[in-house]
Amino acid sequence: MYLSDRVTGLFLVALGGVAAYGGSRLPPVPGQQIGPEVFPMVVGIGLALCGGMIAAGIGRSYEDEAEADLAKISAETEADGIPAAAHHSRWWELRALIPPALLLFYYFAVDRLGFLPTAGVVILVASLALGARARLAVPLALIAPLFVNLVFLKLLRVPLPSGMLPLPWIGLP
Amino acid sequence: MSNLTQAFALVFQTDVLLAILLASIYGLVVGSLPGLSATMATALLVPITFYLSPIAAIATIIAASAMAIFSGDIPGALLRIPGTPASAAYTDEAYAMTRKGQPELALGIGLWFSALGGIAGTLSLMLLAPPLAEMALQFSTYENFWLAFLGLMCATLVARSSPVKAIASMLLGLLVSCIGIENPAGTPRFTFGMTDLFGGIEVIPALVGVFAVSEVMRAMMSAEPPKLPFRRFGSILKNQWNLTKQYVAPQVRGNIVGIIIGVLPGAGADMAAWVSYSMAKRFSKTPEKFGTGHPEGLIEAGASNNASLASGWVPALLFAIPGDTITAIAIGVLYMKGLNPGPTLFTEQASSMYALYIIFIIANIIMIPLGIMMIRLASRVLRAPRSAIMPVIVLMCAVGSFATGNNLFAVLTVAAFGVLGYVMERNGYPVAAMVLGIIMGTMVEQNLVTSIMKSDGSVLPFFDRPVAAVLAAMTIGALLWPVFAWGWRRVRMAAA
Numbered sequence: 323m324y325l326s327d328r329v330t331g332l333f334l335v336a337l338g339g340v341a342a343y344g345g346s347r348l349p350p351v352p353g354q355q356i357g358p359e360v361f362p363m364v365v366g367i368g369l370a371l372c373g374g375m376i377a378a379g380i381g382r383s384y385e386d387e388a389e390a391d392l393a394k395i396s397a398e399t400e401a402d403g404i405p406a407a408a409h410h411s412r413w414w415e416l417r418a419l420i421p422p423a424l425l426l427f428y429y430f431a432v433d434r435l436g437f438l439p440t441a442g443v444v445i446l447v448a449s450l451a452l453g454a455r456a457r458l459a460v461p462l463a464l465i466a467p468l469f470v471n472l473v474f475l476k477l478l479r480v481p482l483p484s485g486m487l488p489l490p491w492i493g494l495p
Numbered sequence: 496m497s498n499l500t501q502a503f504a505l506v507f508q509t510d511v512l513l514a515i516l517l518a519s520i521y522g523l524v525v526g527s528l529p530g531l532s533a534t535m536a537t538a539l540l541v542p543i544t545f546y547l548s549p550i551a552a553i554a555t556i557i558a559a560s561a562m563a564i565f566s567g568d569i570p571g572a573l574l575r576i577p578g579t580p581a582s583a584a585y586t587d588e589a590y591a592m593t594r595k596g597q598p599e600l601a602l603g604i605g606l607w608f609s610a611l612g613g614i615a616g617t618l619s620l621m622l623l624a625p626p627l628a629e630m631a632l633q634f635s636t637y638e639n640f641w642l643a644f645l646g647l648m649c650a651t652l653v654a655r656s657s658p659v660k661a662i663a664s665m666l667l668g669l670l671v672s673c674i675g676i677e678n679p680a681g682t683p684r685f686t687f688g689m690t691d692l693f694g695g696i697e698v699i700p701a702l703v704g705v706f707a708v709s710e711v712m713r714a715m716m717s718a719e720p721p722k723l724p725f726r727r728f729g730s731i732l733k734n735q736w737n738l739t740k741q742y743v744a745p746q747v748r749g750n751i752v753g754i755i756i757g758v759l760p761g762a763g764a765d766m767a768a769w770v771s772y773s774m775a776k777r778f779s780k781t782p783e784k785f786g787t788g789h790p791e792g793l794i795e796a797g798a799s800n801n802a803s804l805a806s807g808w809v810p811a812l813l814f815a816i817p818g819d820t821i822t823a824i825a826i827g828v829l830y831m832k833g834l835n836p837g838p839t840l841f842t843e844q845a846s847s848m849y850a851l852y853i854i855f856i857i858a859n860i861i862m863i864p865l866g867i868m869m870i871r872l873a874s875r876v877l878r879a880p881r882s883a884i885m886p887v888i889v890l891m892c893a894v895g896s897f898a899t900g901n902n903l904f905a906v907l908t909v910a911a912f913g914v915l916g917y918v919m920e921r922n923g924y925p926v927a928a929m930v931l932g933i934i935m936g937t938m939v940e941q942n943l944v945t946s947i948m949k950s951d952g953s954v955l956p957f958f959d960r961p962v963a964a965v966l967a968a969m970t971i972g973a974l975l976w977p978v979f980a981w982g983w984r985r986v987r988m989a990a991a
Contacts, residue, residue: 327922355952361944422913425907450882452882458880
């Protein structure tokens, strides 16, 4: 998800502009000179200014130095026989979205399916995505949710939903 | 004196001692696993601290973070992969020592000087905090505003990135803190009609997202680190006393630099290690030996990163300004436990503060035996496959953030901040600056609005009082510094 400075900079300009505008529309406090609108406006304008500078490439030279340091280290690592990350297609980067997608799945599914099945799916998918064999991923998906359930439900008394799998003997009603 | 007795009574309770021990083991294991940082270890602990007594909660944070910073050295020395970013500065040096057949020496230096550095940092906390608290009691909202603003600016100055991007990150954090009804008028601000946003973005889920989920996202993209071969170690602490006597200056310098960097808001153990390692090289009589497995740099940087850890608590306890990302999390825990940061903490809750010092000292002492055990077990712990650990972390992020408020919306917050943290890091926007903005936003706004109301719209009172004027000058200097630096470079380039 590497984006050029121009893209991130212009995004910040837009975000800052929207924040400042949104702030300016907030109702003032009667009888006060200053209300809830001032802070978002100041921050929004600042953000838009910074975004503009980033898009224009100001401050880029500092990053070039840090990147040169990093490149030196990875070149040395490769020279030592440790392979650097292989080059992949554009779609490869989307793999990074698996963990947040699993959290979204947890959000939508946990009340309906219950904690244990949802957690099992989260663990199984994450483990397989990280390259585990089924021999490791399946037992992990069965055991780890039970362990987390024990810690949070039994020791910390966090109400985890039982959903369609009521198991009174492990505390799920 | 009675405060001290009370403090000992607070610490020497079964639950607190057990919390220290378990958190230490947890910190050692998590810190030693590459890709899991000390900040992440701390962030994942917070939901657990919810259910502990205040002192036990703080003890877990202190013990886990101190151990994790040390144990990050273990894979650095053995595999040339730093366990935490704080070890990255001297990983090459430690690994060179292992290649020379002295892994015990490299790991022993890491352990021994980390413990000594941690104790030096604790002493600085004990000596610095009370007089500063005395001074801070006299502060009005003007001073508090400038101090908070200065804290935010420091975070942007110390970032190893473009200062413009650092300021943008910080402003983004301030914008996030605008969400909710906690503002001067109590009006819903940027809530888009969602009741879940009325209370604002909760800090803990946001931190878990930024520091834990984004780390798992990065793991998805990188190759698994190589397995560590089984290895028998000789005596770990042999020669350490001789090294302590031989390298007094680097050690003291490392401690002092670590303490200073720890106190600066936003800069933590990793920055301390980088600065100290390069200072060791600059001041060394034998700089040519650096990089070939020479103990000097390891001693200075190892002492420095652990010293910064304790001194990072100084601004956190006094002004609720985090000294680093770990204390950013600790501030959340302090509020949660009714130990609201501020100078009055030292007058009204003195025994709790003494207890905190005692916990720091205990953690740094038990680091030595536990660290030796961890080093001996390292080849087993480091064999744990990443594909088994990371999935459990994803689950812990979900359940842990839910547990902080019994609110499923927190899980969405974690996911969103995970993506945000990942994208920011990938594009050179320092995440720590944003975190500081989120945590300090409400405080900055409150002090700004109250000050303007008090001054009846005039700017002059912001500079009237002597301390406020000094802080204002420092803040404006920090704000203009990147412009000066940029202009100076231009002049030099034109001259060349």
